[in-house]
Amino acid sequence: MVSRLLDELKRSFFPHHCFLCNEVLHPHQRLCKECADKAPYILPPICERCGRSKDECHCGKHRRAFARCISPFYHKGVAQGGIYTLKSEGFAVTVAGFATEMAEVVRREYGGIPFDYVTAVPLHKRELLDRGFNQAEKLGQALAQRMGISYATVLTKITVTAPQKELTAVERSGNLLGVFDVCGEVAGKTILLVDDVITTGATLDECAKMLKIFGAEEVYAVTAAAACLSNEDE
Numbered sequence: 001m002v003s004r005l006l007d008e009l010k011r012s013f014f015p016h017h018c019f020l021c022n023e024v025l026h027p028h029q030r031l032c033k034e035c036a037d038k039a040p041y042i043l044p045p046i047c048e049r050c051g052r053s054k055d056e057c058h059c060g061k062h063r064r065a066f067a068r069c070i071s072p073f074y075h076k077g078v079a080q081g082g083i084y085t086l087k088s089e090g091f092a093v094t095v096a097g098f099a100t101e102m103a104e105v106v107r108r109e110y111g112g113i114p115f116d117y118v119t120a121v122p123l124h125k126r127e128l129l130d131r132g133f134n135q136a137e138k139l140g141q142a143l144a145q146r147m148g149i150s151y152a153t154v155l156t157k158i159t160v161t162a163p164q165k166e167l168t169a170v171e172r173s174g175n176l177l178g179v180f181d182v183c184g185e186v187a188g189k190t191i192l193l194v195d196d197v198i199t200t201g202a203t204l205d206e207c208a209k210m211l212k213i214f215g216a217e218e219v220y221a222v223t224a225a226a227a228c229l230s231n232e233d234e
């Protein structure tokens, strides 16, 4: 707690930080030199389904309820550090940095799609109490602001689940059955669904499935990072 307060104090004196590693920066920089050199950007051409480059794609012929998913980064190296900070601290600079990168890939890949609003993968109210905030919601709101579209809360998580990373792929999909419910206006809507990291895509799939059941026109997904086949620890 004390270290967190000291950190907050330090941040108010040195407000410019690298959004991935938290290093103090000059006001005009967004990333420190090291992160700029090492950031694991996902570069086109990418898989039309999972958003990874062709050699990292392992989505196979798997049909998902969402049309596509895209991400600016792989979940490794300095981006993995940034995701950890996003989840544990939720610093405004971390959220803003990732949201700006996400907005860029949304414009590049989803340009012209008439999204009605942005929404995010929800947390259960008990998980929200434990963590204090929903990092996916923070990303979604910051992304909506950058895209000039509205943000809507239309999903709710009705069951607490075992952390996905502790389960096998088969368990992951079964683990999510009946976990999410719809709590907003989704019929006929084209929705941009946000999460922090895509691994197998089971969570996004389950959310999109519920949105579709309630009549959503189409669901597109965007995450801050995509787990690599060789680095599946989230």
Ligand SMILES: [Zn+2]
Pocket (backbone or CB within 6 Å): 018, 019, 020, 021, 022, 023, 031, 032, 033, 034, 035, 036
């Ligand atoms: Zn950095």
Ligand SMILES: [Zn+2]
Pocket (backbone or CB within 6 Å): 047, 048, 049, 050, 051, 052, 057, 058, 059, 060
């Ligand atoms: Zn793929």
